[in-house]
Amino acid sequence: MRRLRVVWTVFYLYLKQISVDWFVIFTVIVQPLIVALLALYMLRDTEGFQAIFVIVGSAMTGLWSGTLFFSSFNIEFERWTGNLENIVGSPTHLATVIVGKTLANTTMSLSSMVLGYSLAALLFNFQLTIAYPFLFFISLLLTVLALISLGLVIAPLMATNPGATVWANALEFPVYIVGGFLFPVLLLPIWTTPISYALSPYWAARALHATSSGGVPLSDVLLSWVMLIVFSVAYWFISAWLFSVLLRRAREEATLGMQ
Amino acid sequence: MNKLIASLRIFVSGAWLAYIGLFRWTEPASYVASKVVMPLSQILFFTFLGVSATGRQTAEFYIVGNALQVAAINGIYGVTMTVGRERNEGTLIYLIGSPANRLVVFMGRATFNILDGMLAVVLGFMWGVLLLGLDLSTANLAGLSLTILVTTASTCGLGLLMGSVSLVALNVMFINNTVYFLLLLFSGANIPLATLPAWMQTVSAALPLTRGIRAGRLFVRGASLADVWPLLVGELAVGLAYALVGFVLFSWFETQARRRGPLEAF
Numbered sequence: 001m002r003r004l005r006v007v008w009t010v011f012y013l014y015l016k017q018i019s020v021d022w023f024v025i026f027t028v029i030v031q032p033l034i035v036a037l038l039a040l041y042m043l044r045d046t047e048g049f050q051a052i053f054v055i056v057g058s059a060m061t062g063l064w065s066g067t068l069f070f071s072s073f074n075i076e077f078e079r080w081t082g083n084l085e086n087i088v089g090s091p092t093h094l095a096t097v098i099v100g101k102t103l104a105n106t107t108m109s110l111s112s113m114v115l116g117y118s119l120a121a122l123l124f125n126f127q128l129t130i131a132y133p134f135l136f137f138i139s140l141l142l143t144v145l146a147l148i149s150l151g152l153v154i155a156p157l158m159a160t161n162p163g164a165t166v167w168a169n170a171l172e173f174p175v176y177i178v179g180g181f182l183f184p185v186l187l188l189p190i191w192t193t194p195i196s197y198a199l200s201p202y203w204a205a206r207a208l209h210a211t212s213s214g215g216v217p218l219s220d221v222l223l224s225w226v227m228l229i230v231f232s233v234a235y236w237f238i239s240a241w242l243f244s245v246l247l248r249r250a251r252e253e254a255t256l257g258m259q
Numbered sequence: 260m261n262k263l264i265a266s267l268r269i270f271v272s273g274a275w276l277a278y279i280g281l282f283r284w285t286e287p288a289s290y291v292a293s294k295v296v297m298p299l300s301q302i303l304f305f306t307f308l309g310v311s312a313t314g315r316q317t318a319e320f321y322i323v324g325n326a327l328q329v330a331a332i333n334g335i336y337g338v339t340m341t342v343g344r345e346r347n348e349g350t351l352i353y354l355i356g357s358p359a360n361r362l363v364v365f366m367g368r369a370t371f372n373i374l375d376g377m378l379a380v381v382l383g384f385m386w387g388v389l390l391l392g393l394d395l396s397t398a399n400l401a402g403l404s405l406t407i408l409v410t411t412a413s414t415c416g417l418g419l420l421m422g423s424v425s426l427v428a429l430n431v432m433f434i435n436n437t438v439y440f441l442l443l444l445f446s447g448a449n450i451p452l453a454t455l456p457a458w459m460q461t462v463s464a465a466l467p468l469t470r471g472i473r474a475g476r477l478f479v480r481g482a483s484l485a486d487v488w489p490l491l492v493g494e495l496a497v498g499l500a501y502a503l504v505g506f507v508l509f510s511w512f513e514t515q516a517r518r519r520g521p522l523e524a525f
Contacts (some may be wrong), residue, residue, distance in 0.1 A: 022433035030433075034440040038305075041450045043312045163288060170292040173300035183311035 006092050010100025011107075018070075018108055027069055032062030032112035033119060039182050040124060051126035052212045055116045057182035060205045062112030063147055064175050070105040071151035072168040074098050075159035075246075085256055088247065095152065095243045102151040106144050131214030135221060139207035142228040146200040149235035156242035160249065181205050200231035266363045273359070274367035294379055298329040299386050305449050306391055319479065322393045324448030326383030327410050327475045331468060333376030334414025335421060335439050341368040342422025342509075343431055351426070355513055362506065368422065369415040369502070376411035395479065402478040402487060409491050410471030413498025417467050420505035426512050447472050467501065470494040 018024040036058035043049055075098065078084040088094055120126045130136045158165050178185060178192055179201040185193060196202040207224035210216035250256040302325040309321035345351040354364065384403075387393035395403075421438065425431035443449060445459060446468040452460055463469045474490040 022430040026433050026436045030437055031440055034437075034444055038444050038449055039308065041444075041454065042309055046312045166289040166292045167296075170296035170300070173297065173304045177300065177304050177307060183308050187307050187311055 003092070003096050006096050007100040007103065010097050011104045014101045015104040015107060018104060024066075024070070024105075024108060028062045028066045028109040028112050029115055031065060032058045033115060035061050035182075036116045036119060040120065040126075043182075044124075050213050051120045051124065052128050052130065053209060054182065055113065055120050055128065056208045056212050057205065058116050059110075059113035060179065060181040060201065060208065061176050062116075063106070063109045063143070063204075064179065064181070064201050065172055066105050066109030067102075067147045067151045068154065068171055068175070069168055071102060071154035072158045072165050074101050074105075074151070074155040076165060079159070079256075088250060088256060093243075094247065095239070098152060098155050099148070102148045102155070105151065106148055109147075110140075110144070130212045132211045136208065136211040139204075139211045139221070139225070142225055142232075143204035143208060146204055146228045146232045146235075149232040149239065150200055152239035153235050153242060156239065156246045160242065160246050175199065175201055178202065179205050180209075200228060200235070203227040203231065266360050269359045270363045270367040270370070273364055274370040294332065294375070295382065298332060298379055298383055302326060302329070302383055302386055303390070305443070309449060318391055319393060320451075320476065321449060322384075322387035322391050323476050323479050324446070324472050326380055326387055327407070327472050328443060328446060328448040328468060329379045329383045330376045330407070330411040330471075331414045331417075331439055331442055332379060333372040334411060334416075334418045334467070335435050335442075336418075337372040337375065338369050338415050338418025339421040339425050339431060339435055341372065342419065343425025346426055355516060361510060361513070366419075366502070366506075369412070369419055372418065373408075373411050373415050376415065377407050380407045380411060393479075397481040399478045399481055399483060402482065402484050403475060405484070406471055406474045406478055406487075406491060409494050409498075410468060410475070413467035413471060413494045413501075416498030416500070416502035416505070419502045420508065423505045423508040423512065426509070442466065442468055445469070465497070467494065467498050470497070 036054055039054045039058055040051065043054060044051075075084065075094075078087055087097055117128060121128050158168075176182070177188065178196045179199060180196060181201075185196045185202070188196075203224045207221055207228065210221045210224065302322065305325045306318055306321040310318050313320075345354050384393065384395070388395060417438070421431065421435060424434065428434065445455075445463040445466055447463060448468070452463055452469070455463070470490040471494045474487045474494065477487050477490075
């Protein structure tokens with residue numbers, strides 16, 4: 001119960017903080033909207049075009065960029081502002097605080113889906129219907145769970161390897177590609193398919209596209225859900241191990257606040 | 260003569276140090292991530308997205324557009340950072356206090372970004388040939404090289420303007436990011452301009468890259484310089500106009516800073 005209260009407090013305070021942060025606003029709102037506009041113009045004359053596919057795909061770009069950038073700097077930001085020692089020294093586990101922050105980041109990132117939907121409906125007058133609303137809602141919940149779990153891996157990974165944060169920029173578009181957010185991964189060389197399968201954003205996009213655009217058997221949706229759950233559980237174990245490494249190193253080397 | 264040599268020295272050394280120090284290339288990994296992997300993945304993403312819409316036969320359109328768009332990484336981010344970070348690093352006060360020629364200092368900030376931007380665009384074309392099957396066998400390579408130079412320089416003109424704005428703006432990276440992504444939409448890198456609404460075509464005509472990308476596509480198809488030079492002159496003129504407005508703003512901010520003292524107050 002105490003942990004939940006901490007998660008809620010961190011979530012609430014951090015959501016207030018990032019909702020006025022211009023970098024966050026760009027990453028989760030402006031950039032996905034421009035990507036949505038680009039994709040709508042590029043794809044609208046194709047055979048079998050579905051605007052909902054573009055909205056869901058561009059929202060996935062916002063969700064992934066948000067997860068990547070904010071998780072990369074979740075712990076680093078506390079280090080820069082001199083708060084990391086205080087958080088680690090408090091009775092609450094560092095991971096609990098980061099869960100609250102990651103939840104706030106993902107919530108903020110979800111706004112890109114709502115705004116993209118509004119943009120396509122108002123600006124382009126597209127008829128937007130979600131084929132299976134209930135299944136889509138479950139897919140969305142599992143997507144959020146998977147991305148939060150992935151964020152909990154990225155945060156301690158970047159904090160234990162501060163040099164790795166420079167790669168955050170470089171990892172944004174590759175996952176847009178192998179994640180199949182806006183075009184089928186079948187277009188890519190065959191050797192990239194295992195990379196797609198090994199990433200939870202791919203299964204998230206697959207589940208969301210299948211339940212929003214329709215035309216896919218239920219077994220395919222179930223497979224994506226199972227994969228999202230499997231990845232989430234795996235990420236939690238990896239994350240727990242990375243947090244323990246981070247905190248052990250901090251005690252052994254006394255480098256927690258060093259940048 | 261001594262004054263000329265001093266100005267030349269300031270131009271070269273100032274440009275080099277600003278490029279290395281303020282564009283954050285002291286770490287090679289940072290350069291590889293931002294200048295090699297990121298542009299490559301962006302070219303791949305938009306090419307595959309375009310191909311999924313219009314078929315493999317149109318890949319050239321997206322490869323050339325996005326390879327030239329890479330120039331904006333240096334043009335916008337690079338130049339803005341080499342001008343604007345003087346304030347963040349606390350060195351703006353010394354720059355303004357120095358007797359160095361302002362035009363030399365200002366324009367010098369773009370120099371290495373133009374060279375580096377050209378390298379990035381060439382790398383973009385190389386990825387296009389090696390990974391996406393771009394055919395340059397009939398291309399006018401001299402014309403294409405000239406296009407790369409002119410387009411990179413013109414985006415740096417926009418960068419000089421953004422750099423001046425960054426001296427007074429609270430969050431210029433938000434503006435930079437937005438402008439960079441809007442260029443992907445308006446420049447014709449990914450969408451044929453004729454399919455855009457009229458107001459968007461008007462905006463795109465006032466932007467750098469638009470004419471450069473058109474020229475690049477023509478040269479890849481083997482067009483001669485005689486056919487394409489008006490586009491290149493137009494591209495250069497747009498870039499110079501932005502640079503000029505940037506310099507006027509820079510000078511105005513300096514005058515205001517001297518008069519009212521708010522140099523680092525923003």
